[in-house]
Amino acid sequence: MNVPVLPDQLIIRRTPVALEPSSWDAETRTVTAVISTGAAVSRYDFQGEFDEALTISAEAIDLSRVEGAPVLDNHDRSSAQSVIGAIERAWVEGRRLLARLKFSGRPEVAGLLQDIADGVLRNVSVGYTVQRFEEGKDTNGRRTRTATRWTPREVSIVPIGADAGAAIRSADMTTAAAAATPPEQSVAAEVAAVTEPTVTRAETNVAIRSIARISGLGQDWIDGQIDADATEDQARAAAFDAMRMRSSGTGAIRTTRVEIVADHADPEARARSIGEALFARVTPAHQLSEQARPFAGMSMLDIARDCLRVRNIQTAGLAATTIIERALHTTSDFPLVLGDATGRTLRAAYAAAPSGLKRVARQTTARDFKDRHRVQLGEAPRLEKVNESGEFKSGTIGEGKETYRVATYGKIFGLSRQAIVNDDLRAFDDVPRKMGQAAAATEAQLLADLVLANSGNGPTMSDGNPLFHSSHKNKATGGDVGAFTGASPAFDALVGAGRLALRKQVGLSGELISVTPKFLIVPPDQETAAEKGLAPVTATKTADYNPFSGKLELVVEPRLNSATRWYLSADPSEVDGLEYAYLEGAQGPQITTRAGFEVDGVEIKVALDFGAGFVDWRSWFMNPGA
Numbered sequence: 001m002n003v004p005v006l007p008d009q010l011i012i013r014r015t016p017v018a019l020e021p022s023s024w025d026a027e028t029r030t031v032t033a034v035i036s037t038g039a040a041v042s043r044y045d046f047q048g049e050f051d052e053a054l055t056i057s058a059e060a061i062d063l064s065r066v067e068g069a070p071v072l073d074n075h076d077r078s079s080a081q082s083v084i085g086a087i088e089r090a091w092v093e094g095r096r097l098l099a100r101l102k103f104s105g106r107p108e109v110a111g112l113l114q115d116i117a118d119g120v121l122r123n124v125s126v127g128y129t130v131q132r133f134e135e136g137k138d139t140n141g142r143r144t145r146t147a148t149r150w151t152p153r154e155v156s157i158v159p160i161g162a163d164a165g166a167a168i169r170s171a172d173m174t175t176a177a178a179a180a181t182p183p184e185q186s187v188a189a190e191v192a193a194v195t196e197p198t199v200t201r202a203e204t205n206v207a208i209r210s211i212a213r214i215s216g217l218g219q220d221w222i223d224g225q226i227d228a229d230a231t232e233d234q235a236r237a238a239a240f241d242a243m244r245m246r247s248s249g250t251g252a253i254r255t256t257r258v259e260i261v262a263d264h265a266d267p268e269a270r271a272r273s274i275g276e277a278l279f280a281r282v283t284p285a286h287q288l289s290e291q292a293r294p295f296a297g298m299s300m301l302d303i304a305r306d307c308l309r310v311r312n313i314q315t316a317g318l319a320a321t322t323i324i325e326r327a328l329h330t331t332s333d334f335p336l337v338l339g340d341a342t343g344r345t346l347r348a349a350y351a352a353a354p355s356g357l358k359r360v361a362r363q364t365t366a367r368d369f370k371d372r373h374r375v376q377l378g379e380a381p382r383l384e385k386v387n388e389s390g391e392f393k394s395g396t397i398g399e400g401k402e403t404y405r406v407a408t409y410g411k412i413f414g415l416s417r418q419a420i421v422n423d424d425l426r427a428f429d430d431v432p433r434k435m436g437q438a439a440a441a442t443e444a445q446l447l448a449d450l451v452l453a454n455s456g457n458g459p460t461m462s463d464g465n466p467l468f469h470s471s472h473k474n475k476a477t478g479g480d481v482g483a484f485t486g487a488s489p490a491f492d493a494l495v496g497a498g499r500l501a502l503r504k505q506v507g508l509s510g511e512l513i514s515v516t517p518k519f520l521i522v523p524p525d526q527e528t529a530a531e532k533g534l535a536p537v538t539a540t541k542t543a544d545y546n547p548f549s550g551k552l553e554l555v556v557e558p559r560l561n562s563a564t565r566w567y568l569s570a571d572p573s574e575v576d577g578l579e580y581a582y583l584e585g586a587q588g589p590q591i592t593t594r595a596g597f598e599v600d601g602v603e604i605k606v607a608l609d610f611g612a613g614f615v616d617w618r619s620w621f622m623n624p625g626a
Helices: 107-118 176-180 185-191 201-215 221-228 232-248 267-282 300-310 318-328 333-352 356-360 417-421 430-456 492-505 524-534
Strands: 012-014 022-025 030-036 041-045 048-054 070-073 083-092 096-103 123-137 143-158 362-366 372-377 397-402 406-416 519-520 552-556 566-570 579-585 590-593 599-615 621-624
Touching: 012 143, 030 590, 041 519, 048 232, 070 096, 070 519, 083 107, 083 599, 096 143, 123 356, 201 221, 201 232, 221 232, 267 300, 267 318, 267 333, 267 372, 300 318, 300 333, 300 417, 318 417, 333 430, 333 590, 356 519, 356 579, 397 599, 406 417, 417 599, 430 579, 430 599, 492 519, 492 524, 492 566, 492 599, 519 524, 524 552
Parallel strands: 048 143, 070 143, 362 579, 519 552
Antiparallel strands: 012 123, 022 030, 030 096, 041 048, 070 083, 083 096, 123 143, 372 397, 406 599, 519 566, 566 621, 579 599, 590 599
């Protein structure tokens, strides 16, 4: 199933890949790196955990914007100074996406280039946007989302790697400094330190390889020296000559190669893993992922200390309150961890309390907060017999239009510093759980308000009439009005009249569209009677047969304020009716955290971008019941 996504939502991944050499050229300050293998990465949304993978193919990856895209320092997009290079080009090779990165010659970047040259920095991370997801499940039933169309937007050099095998194959190489200074001065001491001439040819060859390694010379140069039976002194002199040629640009010298691989252990991923471990303390039934297992059982003080440690902030000798205050106000990691843990509790509570009316509504996505104009296309005109001259007549399709919009709903709640210091797990359970239930209740009430508008006749439609109106032929009148009580007409007669009204609905052009009811929607007052009316019956005679058993699904909505009014509705995937939308890329409640200013602790903002409306009346029927 294809899933719509927000085109401007930047996603970051660091995926471990197999070791593969990529060339570093100190003169041009370029390196080739494997920036993605498409490997599955564990992620989390309001529905729970899932694996996200990237399709690696020329058809799936949009490379039109890659040339000139930035190379960043650890995904820092807050300043132009964080841009340390640019992507010269990218290409697909087998099941890998490779890119040639060119680094800036600014003095402040030289240290980073030195670390890349020395093999200290080996990891890269790709930032990308997704235009199309395909959702499914793996063989174990785990939810998967595969990006089948995506665009790389930036590549970052990052400090932390999750893959123990992500190592440099050839760590010794010419450094950035060697390209900026005369080679004789930059490596003379190292070359001179090579072992003095030895007795055997094998030892001389070892010395030649060592000279080549120090001088940044390739295998061709080594083979040439060995084939010429050069001594160590002759090889050293030849190395100086080769470096002079390289410095003056009069010769082409091969450099050694360095491997830069990708991983997904960025600060955001680390915060998610620790947040999951903290959530597991609140919810013991939760099964920890492999990434979260190393953090299992950590108290909030342990988490604060760890967040400071990875930022190279010393905590030895500090009191618990001081450690937590510093973690809150000097790093963004600690608030992110706490936000992730509370967000998991909130989303779990939100998913556990869905509105009954969401079952009978169609979900869609809104790109912005502007009015959504839902254009209705009528049924196509009937085909007419073509006469002997072969003339085909033109036809038209009628149109209608309904409107609604997405709005933002939200609250801010706080986790106090005292609760954090006390390692009070109830703070991560009670309040977030209630906020999740409140988000679900907000959606449910907005949907119910639509049905209850205009004294129970529904919202005003584009023709000026309410949703349920005699002109729409979707409201019971006369003898067909009744609730499911002992004094009312029989259940079959009431529901049968509603079904008949839907079956006789016509489209914009006046043609029958034969709407099939699927849901019976009742208030709690009529739940028991409706269950009896839909219950299967083993009939011994025709009069006892239940025509609605297995035909309708019962939906009970406690927010319906009439004890007698009830509704029939068609499947929203077949016929338009009630519709609700989330802002694109923000399905369900969204969590934002920050160190508190007015609150002594952490402030957590819950935002819900949600809207709903009726886009057609033909799929709903209402019986006033009184």
